[in-house]
Amino acid sequence: MIVVLVVLVLVAVGGFLWFRQQAAAKRRALDDAKAEARRWVERLGGQVMNLVGTNEAAKQALADASERYTAAGSQMEQAQTAQQCQLVTQTALEGLYYVRAARVAMDLDPGPELPDLSGQRNAGKVTEERKVSVQGHDYSASPQPTSGTPHYYPGGMVAGRPVPQGWYSEPWWKPALVAGAWGVGSFLLFDAMFSGMHGVSADAIASAAYAEGLADGHALDAGGDQGFDFGGFGLGGDSGGGGDFDF
Numbered sequence: 001m002i003v004v005l006v007v008l009v010l011v012a013v014g015g016f017l018w019f020r021q022q023a024a025a026k027r028r029a030l031d032d033a034k035a036e037a038r039r040w041v042e043r044l045g046g047q048v049m050n051l052v053g054t055n056e057a058a059k060q061a062l063a064d065a066s067e068r069y070t071a072a073g074s075q076m077e078q079a080q081t082a083q084q085c086q087l088v089t090q091t092a093l094e095g096l097y098y099v100r101a102a103r104v105a106m107d108l109d110p111g112p113e114l115p116d117l118s119g120q121r122n123a124g125k126v127t128e129e130r131k132v133s134v135q136g137h138d139y140s141a142s143p144q145p146t147s148g149t150p151h152y153y154p155g156g157m158v159a160g161r162p163v164p165q166g167w168y169s170e171p172w173w174k175p176a177l178v179a180g181a182w183g184v185g186s187f188l189l190f191d192a193m194f195s196g197m198h199g200v201s202a203d204a205i206a207s208a209a210y211a212e213g214l215a216d217g218h219a220l221d222a223g224g225d226q227g228f229d230f231g232g233f234g235l236g237g238d239s240g241g242g243g244d245f246d247f
Contacts, residue, residue, distance in 0.1 A: 026082075033085035034076075040092035041072045047099040054106050057145035057167070061102035061152045068095030093117055097154035101167075105145040105152075119157035122207075126166025127199030132192040140169035141193055162204040164194060 048069050053059030072091040079085045093114055100110040129142045142149040145167050155165030159176040172189060176182045190208045194200040 029082050030080075030085070033082040034079065037072075037076060037079065037085040037088035037092065040089050040096070041069070041076055044069050044072065044092045044095040044099070047096065051099065051102060053102060056147070057105035057150040057152070058102040060150050061098045061105060064152070065095040065098035065102065068092065068098065090118055094154055094156075098152060101145070101152040101154070117154060117156045119162065120155040120165065122201075122204060123155045123157065123162035124164040124194075124197075124200035124204050125155055126164050127197060130193060130197065132189070134189045134192055138169070139172060139189065139193060142167045143199075161190070161208045162200075164197075164200050164204070 044065065048062065048066050051062055053062045068091050072088050072095065075084070075088045075091060079088055094117060096114055097117065100114065103110045126141045126143045129140070129146075131138065131140045133139075140148050143166055145152070149167040149169050151168045151171045153163055153165060153168065153171070153173060156163065158173045159179075159181050161176070161182060163173045176186070187208055191205065194205060
């Protein structure tokens with residue numbers, strides 16, 4: 001009986017020490033994640049406060065960087081887990097990509113390379129100038145800032161769909177970024193803009209098609225002409241050329 005009691009006491013003490021060690025490890029991991037996130041947020045803040053845009057593209061990129069800085073600060077205040085701290089880091093990194101874009105637009109040294117954003121590589125990047133017309137509306141994309149493409153996106157997943165890194169005539173991804181869902185038929189723009197572009201893989205286009213609900217992807221005729229009719233949406237294409245998180 002005494003032996004059994006001793007064993008039970010040892011098991012209880014061992015269990016207590018194990019749980020205590022686990023709790024201490026989690027606290028250390030959280031402290032490390034907070035320190036890492038805070039480092040990136042402070043770096044972004046320094047850039048946002050010290051740079052002034054000298055042209056439309058730079059001003060727009062810095063405005064987006066400022067939005068990410070505000071969002072990252074709000075997230076930092078609420079972060080209670082290492083995973084949430086990682087989201088803060090991602091938001092701050094997005095802001096720093098906008099800062100780099102602004103510096104490029106002003107012909108300044110873009111600064112050191114940044115870690116890849118989540119989903120950035122899979123989304124690809126704009127590698128050539130392209131202009132398309134979808135539903136009677138003209139859109140442009142370019143690998144560099146131009147007077148016609150002043151809106152930058154660092155690349156990544158938006159509402160489950162890849163958006164390639166590049167400069168655009170307008171931020172066509174923002175409605176999905178705010179609403180968390182793409183509009184019906186929006187794949188038509190994606191397909192017209194990026195089909196055949198070297199920097200955007202076929203997998204990224206297929207991913208966008210599946211996100212749209214096109215189980216079999218899309219089809220182009222041998223001549224490369226695009227003629228879709230999806231849910232009443234027609235296309236005539238010219239192929240030239242975090243906010244707060246919820247707890």
